Amino acid sequence: MDSEGTQDAQGAHAGSVPRPAGPPDVPPRPTGPPGPPHRPGHGESAVPPDAWGRPGYGEPAVPPGSSGYGESAVPPRPVQAPGTPPPPDGSAFLAWLRTPRPEAAPGVWRFGHRPRPEEEPEVVPARQLLTGALVAFLVGWLIWSLLWNGYLGQWWLLPLRLLAPDAWLNDGGSVGSAILYNGYSLLVVLVIAIGVGRLGRWDEVWRRFVVPRLQRRPSEPTAPESPQEDPAQWPELRAAGAVDAAERLAADARTGFMRDVDQARIARAWQGVRSGRHSLAAFTGAVLRDGAAACPHPSGDRDLPARLARHDLVTGQVRLGTTADDPRNPYAYRGTGLALGPELLATSLVAVGPAGSGKTGDVVRPLAESLCLHALAGRAAVVVVGAAGAGIGPADAYDVVVRIGHPESVYDLDLYGGTTDPDEAAAVLAEALVGDLSDPHPGGDSRRSTTVLAQLLAPYRAVHGRFPSVPELRRLLDGAPGPLGALRKALTEAGQEALLRELDARERQAKQPGDLGGVLADRVALLDRPAFAGFFDASGQSRPFSLRSLDHPVRVRIDLPERGHADASRILARLVLAQFTASVAVREDRSLFACLVLDEAAGVVTPEAVRGIQRLRSANAGVVLTLRTLDDVPRALRSPLLGAAGCRMALSGLTPWDGQDFAEVWGKEWIEARDVTDRQIIAETPLGKTVHVLRRVITGNAPTARAVTVRQVERERWSASELAHAVPPGHAVLSLTTARGEHAPPLLVHLRS
Template sequence: DRLAADARAGLMRDVDHARISRAWQGVQSGRHPLATFTGTVLSHGAAACPHPSGARDLPARQARHDLLTGQVRLGTTADDARNPYAYRGTGLALGPELLGTSLVAVGPAGSGKTGAVVRPLAESLCLHALAGRAAVVVVGAAGVGAGPADAYDVVVRIGNPDSVYDLDLYGGTTDPDEAAAVLAEALVGDLADPHPGNDSRRATTVLAQLLGPFRAVHGRFPSVPELRGLLDGSPGPLAELRRGLTETGQESLLRELDARERQMAHPGDVGGVLADRVALLDRPAFAGFFDTSGQSRPFTLKALDHPVRVRVDLPARGHADASRVLARLVLAQFTASVTEREDRSLFACLVLDDATGVITPEAVRGIQRLRSANAGAVLTLRTLDDVARPLRGPLLGTVGCRMALAGLTPWDGQDFAEVWGKEWTEARDVTDRQIIAESPAGKAWHAVRRAITGKAPTARAVTVRQVERERWSASELAHAMPAGHAVLSLTDVRGEHAPPLLVDLRG
């Protein structure tokens, strides 16, 4: 009665309805007591069960949302012969059940990736977070249009001295091996396997040999300058570590340090490569970031157990290589943290605008694991050439939703054409053959007919056969797609799928 009265009085928004419905689901599943829910609703009405931020809506909405179904409208399927008849002219919307299979959007600059895809999806996921349904992390260059800062609970502006929050370089873990694996993926995960000694496995071993002893001595992980000094093999930091381990009798960790010092003498040691990559973060612009002494407010992706809204602004200008390292770091921490959650009823999504240099073999394997963890990723690329050739097929095969935007190159279109496959269609061949008369009367009639029509008598033959053709060819994707349109195929977490559809993103 209290909720109905608030609804009739116009005090209940769509976010309030979704949030209270989510809380009631928690009561039904036994996560929350009924008495607490009842008391909160009677006391606060439509404002009951609030989001930790206290916000009940976003400051502004640009897209059309339906929180009852959990979808955001992206556009309208075109009335085109290449679209199946049942889909023509219908609205197209995306929700968590589709984003749970992850999405990759490929298109050149200005094709609408940010404005028509990233911004509506980020806005929708923020609304879901306010309703207690989702946790979202949006990563992109500063000012790319991911929404205003007051639409998020946490805004990490890396390289901006005014940033309130910092980014935890080690993902909030206390396990040196886990921290080493995630950090190695961020630092050298993009290096191709043919490079000897530069693969993530050896890098993980090197980092673990340093992070474990350092944490045992200092009770924390090293800062960026300290880690750079250890990887460079500076005698001072290593001697200090050895002294601290000897005093505490850490024999196993001393053996790790001995192994690290022996490997530094080899010419193919990966420590030098790691030191060069860490040096990208050891710049004056990042002097106040990645602090491990506890003096800053670091954000860790372990917080995705809660309906939190996070925006990470990367320092793209002048620090492109550092931005790629940080983007790989966030993706690696995201895939590691969401798969370890105990309560997976909360949908977690990472929206990464411009995934150039981020797609690595380990990243593809991590994205494959998101579907079973009630999580997903939205990645945008200017071209598939930004992904290593051996990884393009696995990436497109891993994600369930694939989008090719107008302006695609033919070689990018070829990869989409292959992953979308072929379909059986009916081909009609019409042939005209000349009729040859045998009898004198027939020849006379044909002569009269030829004199009247000017054409020889012919008979038309129609042949109908089933042929297999590409759903969308590389040439059609590159040259036949109108501006402001995209071809999008969808798959939801239950396995239901829709064929590639031509969608108008301007509506």
């Protein structure tokens, strides 16, 4: 049962969880004693350089003469000394890599998938099928007996007498005559067998009862005969002329020094070579030097500390469960694994379910784990936001952990999102402060709030070269004469006439009734608390993390201080969402998938947030939002939110009014309805009446005639009542949409299988 993050972090060790779909953990190459992990000190960057050795977030550029890939976190494989144990076997990894992954419908777990027909075949009950086959066999045997014994005459020999020479027919004692008669008899038997076999459906009996018992257990995939067909031989590198690099990678795969993350990371590096971002010589040199450890992630990690879900980094999927064998699911999906990947998360996901329904443990944790693996492979940047201790993954699985309100937090959160534009900073901060439309306070107008903040942020930055801290911003919004007077004096001395007019306008508006300055000051006061005294520092003395760093494969976890600071947590969650939607839209490299996972998004959804989510798909980015109920979203924004998200999940325990919103967005479908009517048969003759009386005595029912009416009707895919009462515990109803526009209808999924 999902504990909503209160107990998920306990007991989550590798020995008590199922094995992932990928190969088992592979020990690193033999090296010297490992040193302590590097932690940035004061003034260092919050995020190390990326996997290509490009400058990190504040790091210097790669020195001249470097290969452009940075130093490997794992040194080259040393020569094995005599008497040392042999290296690990790579057969498990090769079997995983060579497992077929056919193309499938959206959401289908492709690892070892066997496609099913689109329509459910007509299945005859086993008893009826076997009985019919037996009766057909007896009928065929009876017909042949009658023909062979002459009870039906000799007409069946007429074709033989017309075609065969008379000398063959009259010579009854010769071998040729016996062969002729026996061959013709066998032909007649085959014709009778084919006829009764079709009537008795012997072919279906063979497929359903004989073939499954004859089939052996499928063996592990073997190596293809040609290197061009074996993914473990890196055929794309060989085709480009990098044969030596391909041989080195194939050798590491055979000897067990390659992981699934290594394969995905090097494949991503090769994409950079093909796109022209990196040179073939630099790539080949890094592979020949470091093998499977080439092109490392900035952290040097080649895997996560522990995996709780099943992952397939070849397709980029993480398995969430199994599609139920339910008549409401399409036949092609029934019994298949259900998996999500970046192509689905790029359309964003909204999951709604009460506490204990599995949002955190069954949805958020596997998705966060998968995105962290993608980040290690250089494919994605992920930001996971949740309450402190919510069970969204260990700290060792992330590069940056921002623990807001915790005195031992190494990193800070940039209140202004790393921008230097006062108008942009004002817009993002206003989005976080004004709240949603359900707030009765007049601060719900984000455009007016943006104007108020811009009137103060622009003059302050012009004077101090930075934005104000939380206490300074609060005093400016309160309209205290001291801070405003000092700011005015500094602007006058600097000759900033235009900014003086902004400050004059702010002072005039502050004297008018209904001014938003006091409202915003009250909101900022929620962040101006002793618990946050060391956070949101804008003077450059801390190590703030900015969401503008999402053009690098970084893993970030942000812990919100919900206990005792619920209002502040909602402000910070809105701030992170606003900064995310604003920053990913201006990234230069959009081939890197960016995702924000926000566990418990109550009070976070605003009109601007919905518009931002709608724009994410074109930026190769997405968000994952979980809600306990849609009542946490303003009534006017529920349908737009579900419409903006391409993937929608309704977990068990949903309320009927929440189910109604899902039923409306999923729409209706045409189905075939069958109406069965039983009409009593009235006998008119004495014999018929006698038969009816006997039948009523034997069966207890009056003789009836059944009439079946088939018609096309339009019905909701999932009604509000079904979503509220027909979804079993541990299940969810999930609809999917890919970034290319492919759809999957609402599917009933077992999340714990």
